[in-house]
Amino acid sequence: MLKPLEWQDRPALIEHLLPVQKLSVESHKEQMSNQGKTLTALGSYWKGRKPLILNKACILGALLPTTEDSLQDLAMFELLMGMDEQSLAIRQGRIKPNTIVQRVSGLVVADWFEVTPEHADVPDITPFDVNDFPCKVIRNNKKQTVIPKLSWRASLSEQQKLHWEAQALPYNAYRSNVSIARRPEELIDEAHRHIWPRINAFYGTNAISFPEFIEQIGIARFGHRPRVADVFCGSGQIPFEAARLGCDVYASDLNPIACMLTWGAFHIVGASPEQRRNIDKAQKELAEKVQQEIDKLGIETDGQDWRAKAYLYCLEITCPESGWKVPLLPSLIISRGKKVIAELKPNATEKKYDIQIKYVKSDEEVKNAKVGTLQDGDIVHSPDGNIIHRVSLNGIRGDYKDGKDNKNALRMWEKSDFIPRSDDIYQERLYCVQWMKKKLKGSQFLYDFRTVTADDLQREQQVIEYVGAHLAEWQKQGFVPDMVIEKGYNTDQPIRERGWTHWHHLFNPRQLLLNGLIRKHSILPASIVGLCQALNRNSRLCKWDSSEGVDAVGDVFYNQALNTLFNYGSRSSEYLSNQIRLDGCKNYPFAIIETKVHSAPANEFPESCDVVITDPPYGDAVKYEEITEFFIAWLRKNLPAEFAHWNWDSRRSLAIKGEDEGFRQGMIAAYRNMAQHMPDHGLQVLMFTHQSGAIWSDMTTIIWASGLQVTAAWYVVTETDSALRQGANVKGTIILILRKRHQHLETFRDDLGWEIEDAVKQQVESLIGLDQSVRAHHPEGLYTDADLQMAGYAAALKVLTAYSVIDGKDMVIESEQPRRKGIKTFVDELIDFAVQTAVQFLVPVGFDKGEWQKMTAVERFYLKMAEMEHQNLKTLDNYQNFAKAFKVHHFDQLLSNSSKANSARLKLGAELKGNLMSGNAEIANTPLRALLYALFEIQKDVEGEDVLLHLMENCPNYLANKRLLAKMADYLAEKRGTLKPSKTFKPDQEASAARILAEAIRNQRV
C-alpha cells in the first residue's frame, strides 16, 4: 500500500512523457463528435471547449509519477487513457472468434475455441477463414450446408480473450482503429475493467475504479485526495473531467454563465442517478407547465388539431422607388426536402406582396426560388412583372460614415419597444407557419407548411397585446430582460444593424412570451441551465434552415457573433420543450468528492490546490465577456440560491483579453495568485492555442513574473477548420508544465547558450530513445519531428525560467516591464536566442551541424518541411510552427497553391519554375533556390551541361557550396522519392531529377 507523501518529490509523468500523437487523434475524434460531446447538451452556445480526453491526460499526467522504466510508464498511462490495444478492442465492440482466427496466426484452435458443429473440419492452426470450410448438417431431417461458428472456450478468462482480440485489431494505424471505435469516456467502466490488476501491481495501489485510484495516488503525492483547480473554467470541461476521475475540484471564472455551465457539469451530468431522475422530472413538469399556459391563451393551435411547430418571420421595407412594401427574403425556399417555396403575389390595392406558401413538384421549381428579394445588398422586386425595381438597402437604411464609424438612419428602439413602430424603416411580418399533428398511429408527426391566414394574424395580434400589457411587469420581476446592450466588438452589431438597444429587443413577442414563461417557472438551478439552451434556440437571431432533410430553427451561437437576420424562425412551446428538458444530456455520476464553483477573477481565486490546470483566454478567439450578456440579461434577477451569490455581470473590464499589455498584466496577476495557492510540490498545466509568434515571449514573461518555471511542453492538435476563426487553420494546443521556482539562481547570457544546447540535446535524445523503443514494437512511433521541435523549445524555456537573475537583471522585474510596440525587450532577445539554439540543434540527417548552421533560415525551413512531408505530416500548422521557429516570414510563397489545412505541401522545383529567383523573396539567391531551378530544368529536358552552367551562375559562391548542393540534391531525392504522385503532383520525377543532378554535380570537373 502506498504511504502518504511517498511520491511527493517524484517528477510527474507529464514532465517526462506524453503520447501526443495518439492524444491528437483522440482529441480530434472528440471534437468531431459535435452534439455527441458530453457537456455540449448543457450549453451548445459555449465555443472553444477543451477536449475531455486531453484534460484527462493532463490530470493523470500531473498526478502519476515517473519511474525508472519509461516504457512501462507509458504503457500504464495508455491503459488509464483507454489507448492500449485491449481497450481499443473493447471500444470497437469486441472482435468475434471467427474474425480472430482470420487475423491472428499460429493459434492452436483447440486451445482457445469451441467449434460448432463439432465435426466441422476447420484447420488446427490459424489463420484461416471459416467461410472456406463449410460443413454439412442435418436439420429437420434435411441436409444443409453451414459455416462453422467459433466461440471462446468457457474456461478462458476475460483477460485471455482480450489479449487475442487486441492482436486482431483491424488496422495497424492508431488513427484508423480509433476512427471505428467509441470514445473511452463513452464506456468508462467497460473500457477500464481489465486495467486494474496491472495498474495496481505497477503502482502499488489497490483500486478498481478511477476515484479509488486517484484518491490513493493523491495521498502518495499530496497526503490527501488531490485538489484540482481551474480558474478559467469556461464551460467546465477541465473541472468536470477532474471530478469524474475522482479529484476534489475548485473551479472559477469571471463570467457567471461559465460558472453556471460548470455547475451544470457537476450537478446535472455528474449527478447521482436519483438526483438526475429528480432533475429530469422537474424539467419535464416545467415544459408541461409552460405548454399549459400557452395552450390556455390558444395562440399556438389552429383550432383543428394542428399545433404550430415553427413561425417564419421576415423584415419588410417600403421601396422608395415604387412605394411598395417589400418583404426582405434572401431566398424564397421554405423547405428543399419537401419542395416548399414562398410565392410573392402583388397586391396592387395595398401596394404590398401577399406571400403564398406552395408545394411544388420539381427540383427545378425549388431551384428557381433560390433567389429572393434581397440580392447582393439590393432590394429587387417587380410589382407588374415588367419594371424591375432595384434599390440599394444601404440607401434605404440611410447608411453613412461618421469618421471611422458606420452609421445609419435607423431609429434606436426604446425600453418599452418589442416590435417595430409603424414609421420604422424595418417592419417585421410573419410569412409562413409550420404546423404539426400527431399521426393516428405511433408517436410520429405530420408536418405542413401553410400560408399565413387571417386567423394566424389575429393570434399574432393577441400575442402582441398580451406582451404589451405585461412587459413592464415581467421586466420588473426579472422574467424578461430590461438590460441595455453595452457597446462592444460583437454587441455593436445588433445596435447598428437593427437599432436594438436593449437585450429583449433580440426577441419577438412570441419569443418574449414563451421564454418569459420558462424563466418565470425556472425555480431550480438546472432549469436556469435549460432556459439558456432555450434562449439560444428562440431569438430573432435564429436562422431558418431550409436544407434538405433539416427544416429547423437554428441557434443564435452557431458562431460566436450576434449576427442579425432578414428572416428567421421562431419556435413553438412544443418545439422548444426538448431544449428545456435538456434532452440528450448524459449522466456520469461522480464519486463522493468536493466540488465548488466561484464567480471570481482569477487573481482573486481563494482556494489552495495541489494541481492547477488552466486554459486561459488568449488572443481574440471568443469574446465571452460580450456575447454571454445575451444570457446574463435574462438571469440577473430572482435566481436560485445556488447561483444568486455570483456576480451577475460580465465585468468586461476585468476580463483578460487580447494580446497586449493588459493581457500580460492580467495573466501575471492570475498566475501569481495561483502559484501562491499551490504547495511547493504542486504543479500547474497551462494550455494555450498557438496563434502568434509573440506567444512564447509573452508566456515566458508571465511564467517568470509569477514565480513559476517551465518543466516540460507538449503540442497536441485539438481542432481542425473550426468555426471559431476564419481560414483553414489547424489548431493546436501547447501544454506547458509549470512548477514553483524555488531556488534563486543567477547566470550570464554567454553561459546560457551551452546550457540550453545541452538541455535540448538531452531532452530530444530522451524522446528519440523512447520513440525508437516504441517503434521497435509498433508500426507507429510516439513522436514526430514537430514534437521534438516543441520539446526543444520546452527545454530552452526550462533552462531560462529556472533563473531568477540573468546578466545581473532580476527576471521578475524585467518580465513585469511594459512592452512597447516594435521594441524588443531583454526577455524577447533571450527567448529568440533560446528558440534559435533549440531549432539549430535539430539538424536533419544528411547534413552536418556546420553546414546546417550556414544555411539561410528559409533553406533550413524548406529542407525541414521536405522531411516532414516524407513522414507524411502535412498539416498546415506544422508549416506555420516551423516558419515561426525558423523566422521565415513568407512561407506561403513556398507552399503549393492547392494547400489546405490538412494537406499542405511545398512547391516542387518544377512548380516554382523561374519564380522567386531574385528580388525580395527570402529564398531568392540562395544555393537551394538555384538547386530547385536546376531540378526544374532537368525535368524540362534542358541539356545536362547547360543545367550545370546555370546552376553555377545562379548559386552564389558555387565552388564553396558544391558539396552542399550535392547533399541537398541527395536529401531531396530521398524525401521526394517516397511521396505519392498524382495527376498534378510529380514528386517521383523531381526525385529522379535530384538523383541525376546530385551525380552530375559530384562528377563535374571545374
Ligand SMILES: C[S@@+](CC[C@H](N)C(=O)[O-])C[C@H]1O[C@@H](n2cnc3c(N)ncnc32)[C@H](O)[C@@H]1O
Ligand atoms: C479559453 S476560455 C476557457 C474554456 C474552457 N477551458 C472550456 O473548455 O470551456 C477562458 C475563460 O477565461 C475567462 N476569463 C477571462 N478573464 C478572466 C479573469 N480575469 N478571471 C477569470 N476568468 C476569466 C473567460 O470567461 C473564459 O471562460
